[in-house]
Amino acid sequence: MRLPRTAHTDRPWRIHAIAGDFRVEDVWDLPTPGGPDDLALLVEQFEKGWGQQGASPVVRALFAVRWKLGALLGWDKPADGLGGRVPSLRDRLPEDLRGSARGPASGASSFSTVYQTRDEWVLETANRTVHGILHIGWVPDEDGSGGHHGRMAILVKPNGLLGAVYMVGIKPFRHLGVYPAMLRGIGRAWEARTDSGAAA
Numbered sequence: 001m002r003l004p005r006t007a008h009t010d011r012p013w014r015i016h017a018i019a020g021d022f023r024v025e026d027v028w029d030l031p032t033p034g035g036p037d038d039l040a041l042l043v044e045q046f047e048k049g050w051g052q053q054g055a056s057p058v059v060r061a062l063f064a065v066r067w068k069l070g071a072l073l074g075w076d077k078p079a080d081g082l083g084g085r086v087p088s089l090r091d092r093l094p095e096d097l098r099g100s101a102r103g104p105a106s107g108a109s110s111f112s113t114v115y116q117t118r119d120e121w122v123l124e125t126a127n128r129t130v131h132g133i134l135h136i137g138w139v140p141d142e143d144g145s146g147g148h149h150g151r152m153a154i155l156v157k158p159n160g161l162l163g164a165v166y167m168v169g170i171k172p173f174r175h176l177g178v179y180p181a182m183l184r185g186i187g188r189a190w191e192a193r194t195d196s197g198a199a200a
Helices: 039-052 057-073 162-199
Strands: 023-029 111-116 120-127 130-140 148-160
Touching: 023 162, 039 130, 039 162, 111 130, 130 162, 148 162
Parallel strands: none
Antiparallel strands: 023 148, 111 120, 120 130, 130 148
């Protein structure tokens, strides 16, 4: 379910102090009911589901088109990525996060983990169009039942006019294709993992 930006900005995430110059583009609740300490399970699942083997055909097709366009237009050259056009957000981390568990690298080669805590997992990517953040948070259910679930926020810093136009251009594809398909896949995998664990 898509949420207002305040569903991300009103929570006391560590990312606010690290990426205050990024804007919140999208916020989605994830269909991943669990307990208070289950973020690590979601991270593990997300790693498997983000790659080509776990992604839905719709997501694979849209990403294939994006990578092809990027190659043709020169958007994804190493010089325009992390450590090239922009420094990594890891350079901004306070001391306690620098020394914390970093978490796994994303199955998508363009994303790098910034940090992982008990309730946050942050990844970043950069190219000629944007510097982007994928924030996966683990939040309590609003019904007071004691349950928890994942929440995904996308934060971006567009690179000039090109980046602004790019973000406007891909918005319909994100909202109508990529995110709904991704959320369905995450929900199915989470349910299958839960069912498998219950049967074991």
